[in-house]
Amino acid sequence: MSVKDQITAPAPPRRHPWRERLLENWRVFHRNPLGRVGLILLAIFAIMAALSVAPPLIDPMYHPMTGVDPEVMHSSPPSWRHWLGTDFMGRDILSQLLAGTRVAFMVGVSAAFMSIVLGVSVGMVSGYLGGWTDIILMRLSEIIMVMPTLLVVLMLAALFGKLGIWTIVLMIAFFRWPGVARVIRAQTLSLKGRPFIDAARVAGASHARIVFRHIMPNVLPLAFLYMTFRVTAAIIIEAALAFLGFGDPGTVSWGMMLQWVWKTGHMFQAPWWLLPPGLCISLLTLSFYMLGRAMDEVLDPRLRDQSH
Amino acid sequence: MTRYVINRLVQIVIILFMILTILFVLFRLAPGDPVARMVDPNMTPEDAARLIAQLGLDLPIWRQYLAYLGNCLTGNFGHSFHYGLPVLEIIGQRLPNTILLFSTGVLLSAIAGIAWGKLAAWNKGKATDLWLTVASLITHTLFLPWLALLLIWVFGYKLDWFPINGMISDEVWLDPDSGVLMKAWDVAYHMILPLGTLFIMHFGSYLLVMRSSMLETLKEDYIVTARAKGLTEKAIRNHHAAPNAWLPVVTSVGLSLAFSINGGALTETVFSWPGIGRELVFAVSQNDYPLAQASFLLVASVVLFSNLVVDVLYAYLDPRIRY
Numbered sequence: 152m153s154v155k156d157q158i159t160a161p162a163p164p165r166r167h168p169w170r171e172r173l174l175e176n177w178r179v180f181h182r183n184p185l186g187r188v189g190l191i192l193l194a195i196f197a198i199m200a201a202l203s204v205a206p207p208l209i210d211p212m213y214h215p216m217t218g219v220d221p222e223v224m225h226s227s228p229p230s231w232r233h234w235l236g237t238d239f240m241g242r243d244i245l246s247q248l249l250a251g252t253r254v255a256f257m258v259g260v261s262a263a264f265m266s267i268v269l270g271v272s273v274g275m276v277s278g279y280l281g282g283w284t285d286i287i288l289m290r291l292s293e294i295i296m297v298m299p300t301l302l303v304v305l306m307l308a309a310l311f312g313k314l315g316i317w318t319i320v321l322m323i324a325f326f327r328w329p330g331v332a333r334v335i336r337a338q339t340l341s342l343k344g345r346p347f348i349d350a351a352r353v354a355g356a357s358h359a360r361i362v363f364r365h366i367m368p369n370v371l372p373l374a375f376l377y378m379t380f381r382v383t384a385a386i387i388i389e390a391a392l393a394f395l396g397f398g399d400p401g402t403v404s405w406g407m408m409l410q411w412v413w414k415t416g417h418m419f420q421a422p423w424w425l426l427p428p429g430l431c432i433s434l435l436t437l438s439f440y441m442l443g444r445a446m447d448e449v450l451d452p453r454l455r456d457q458s459h
Numbered sequence: 460m461t462r463y464v465i466n467r468l469v470q471i472v473i474i475l476f477m478i479l480t481i482l483f484v485l486f487r488l489a490p491g492d493p494v495a496r497m498v499d500p501n502m503t504p505e506d507a508a509r510l511i512a513q514l515g516l517d518l519p520i521w522r523q524y525l526a527y528l529g530n531c532l533t534g535n536f537g538h539s540f541h542y543g544l545p546v547l548e549i550i551g552q553r554l555p556n557t558i559l560l561f562s563t564g565v566l567l568s569a570i571a572g573i574a575w576g577k578l579a580a581w582n583k584g585k586a587t588d589l590w591l592t593v594a595s596l597i598t599h600t601l602f603l604p605w606l607a608l609l610l611i612w613v614f615g616y617k618l619d620w621f622p623i624n625g626m627i628s629d630e631v632w633l634d635p636d637s638g639v640l641m642k643a644w645d646v647a648y649h650m651i652l653p654l655g656t657l658f659i660m661h662f663g664s665y666l667l668v669m670r671s672s673m674l675e676t677l678k679e680d681y682i683v684t685a686r687a688k689g690l691t692e693k694a695i696r697n698h699h700a701a702p703n704a705w706l707p708v709v710t711s712v713g714l715s716l717a718f719s720i721n722g723g724a725l726t727e728t729v730f731s732w733p734g735i736g737r738e739l740v741f742a743v744s745q746n747d748y749p750l751a752q753a754s755f756l757l758v759a760s761v762v763l764f765s766n767l768v769v770d771v772l773y774a775y776l777d778p779r780i781r782y
Contacts (some may be wrong), residue, residue: 154770183595294474297762301721306755307754309743310489383600391725397738409605418608419616429605437600441740444596 160305179449186445192438196431199252206246213243214405215250226421228428230332236423248427251405255435258320258389258404263381267331274335275362279343289336292329300326301388310396316399318397321384331377338370372450377445383436391430405432414434464771471763477527478759482752487520497749499540507715510538512662531756541742545577546753550735552629554757556626557734560650561761562722564657570711573661573705576669580704581696584675591668595663603722609731614652621652624731635752653730660722661715668711672702706777718760734759 163432180186206213217416220233223241227233293302302320308314314322314415342348343366392398394405396414410427412418418425460542494516498507511517518526532534536546572595578668579591613770622628631637631645676682677700723737731737739754740746 164780183509239578267776294477297474297717297766298719299758299760299762301722302724302736302758305740305743307485307749309748310485387602388721391600391604391721393556395725396729396744406700409602409608413604413608418612425605425608425612429602429608432602432605433597433600437597437601439598440597 155256172195175419176449180445181221182267183445183448185441189438189441189445190299192434193442196252196435199249200256203249203253206249213246215242215247218242226424228415229423235427238411238424239417244424244427247403247408248431250403251431254402254404255386259382259386261375262320262323262385263378263380266327267374267380269324270331271335272329273328275339275366277367278336278339281360292332295326298330299389300324304392305397313400316402319389319399320429327381327384331374334373334377335370338373339366342366342369376443376450378444379439379446382439386432386436460774468599468769471767474763476759479528479531483524497537499538536753539743539750540747546749549750549751550757551732553735555736556732557736560653560732560734563655565661565712566721568658568661569708571664572665573669573708576666577673577701579666579670579695579733580673580677591666595666598659600664601660603656603660603725604729607726608661610652611654622649625649626733653732656726657722661719663714665708665711669705669708673700676700676704709769709773709776713766716765720758720762
């Protein structure tokens with residue numbers, strides 16, 4: 152093939168433009184030190200969550216909730232038998248920590264996912280339809296936005312008694328959608344005026360088709376970005392709730408562990424018990440936060456607000 | 460401006476009214492007897508009957524609602540089960556403590572965030588910037604109760620520098636000889652650790668906002684003009700760039716208020732600071748419904764009104780904005 156042929160030959164058809172874009176985004180993302188550190192931390196936590204099934208299988212005394220070491224029965228410093236020591240009942244702190252990782256992921260990701268689905272739907276509908284729908288939905292979001300989520304959930308816990316972990320997840324999701332909805336609405340408004348939407352309408356596409364086929368793909372990256380910040384918020388709220396003594400009594404979460412060390416008055420005597428759960432909460436939220444900020448640089452930085 | 464403030468006040472009243480209504484509905488939807496929820500089980504039957512009549516709990520549901528709204532308007536929230544006192548009295552004592560701790564915390568961290576964000580942006584890419592940014596990222600996502608416990612452990616227990624709970628020490632306040640200054644110092648001394656917790660938690664987000672806003676400002680034409688005029692770097696930084704850059708920080712203070720008040724409640728609880736947030740947590744754990752309801756309303760009002768203050772402040776600081 153001569154040089155001339157090479158120049159005049161049409162470029163090979165790009166069969167997967169979105170895949171190339173994804174790869175390019177990944178490169179930008181990976182160049183960012185924040186994103187790299189965040190991913191590494193996240194991977195470590197994912198491994199911890201996966202390992203959480205192991206301790207009870209090794210020996211029933213390592214069960215995070217019900218396992219009690221008959222030879223200890225009280226809080227003890229780290230040893231070969233219990234790498235991170237034991238809590239006030241002689242339960243293994245390492246296996247509690249691992250179980251807590253699983254709970255934190257579950258709470259964070261599911262609450263964030265639900266609030267994003269809700270926020271994206273409300274935001275798109277509000278932005279696309281406009282008019283009264285828009286006014287009512289945005290007013291509603293303003294009201295929910297000024298509510299301190301933790302205290303609202305606390306209030307509901309007072310009224311409805313002990314909350315299960317899934318109720319807590321649902322409540323966090325319900326009170327955390329407005330921020331997302333407002334950003335998605337702004338994005339939808341700017342998309343609505345673009346020619347390709349007009350083209351779709353002229354071609355006879357229904358409202359539903361325009362919203363889901365043409366607008367949604369364009370707001371999803373932004374939604375995904377917000378999801379990382381919502382994961383952070385959800386993990387913190389659940390942990391704080393558990394710390395205050397309103398968590399699900401049937402689960403071992405990091406907040407629960409801190410509540411135990413605080414309420415049983417061991418915080419001055421048992422640093423090996425006080426340090427790990429708080430460090431894990433902080434690091435896991437940090438890793439999601441760093442991931443979010445790294446993604447922020449990949450995506451269009453406009454249309455952002457500062458209320459992460 | 461006056462019209463804007465009045466508009467916003469009307470909005471706040473509407474929102475508070477909706478919150479009241481939602482609370483009313485929730486209190487009746489929740490399992491259990493709404494009367495038992497408002498009347499202390501330890502009261503004598505006569506006292507209980509009087510309270511029921513006063514709160515309108517013996518009326519049909521819509522009259523109950525009206526009585527409830529009237530009571531809330533006149534500040535009659537019933538009696539706390541735990542303290543046996545009118546709720547309003549307890550809340551009235553706690554509110555100033557919350558406002559003192561919370562506003563000092565937000566103000567200090569905003570000032571530090573602005574000052575350090577300015578430095579970070581000015582030294583972009585250098586070591587100062589890197590350290591400040593990393594420090595804000597890390598402190599920003601710390602788990603607040605854990606940080607509070609760590610501070611107590613290190614500074615209250617190991618080093619024994621600061622008191623670890625409460626707001627005043629009896630020795631000082633019961634002593635007739637101690638003057639106002641002594642008492643003020645005593646409160647400040649007790650406030651250092653809770654304030655430190657709030658400060659460490661919050662300066663980071665303000666710093667990051669200030670940094671990115673300052674970086675944007677430094678690209679503006681008037682900065683080039685200032686340089687061309689031969690102004691000193693310090694004058695450009697402090698008098699030309701920073702005043703414009705810190706407006707977004709004010710916005711972000713407003714947006715993060717609801718989030719900060721969560722942290723305020725946690726801080727108060729861990730340090731036994733006698734404020735509204737701790738009272739709410741305590742009331743919820745004791746099933747002291749009248750107290751919980753009133754504390755919640757008050758916290759919500761604090762957030763709503765501080766939002767208004769922030770917005771007015773914003774308009775005042777930025778002459779381009781006129782409502």
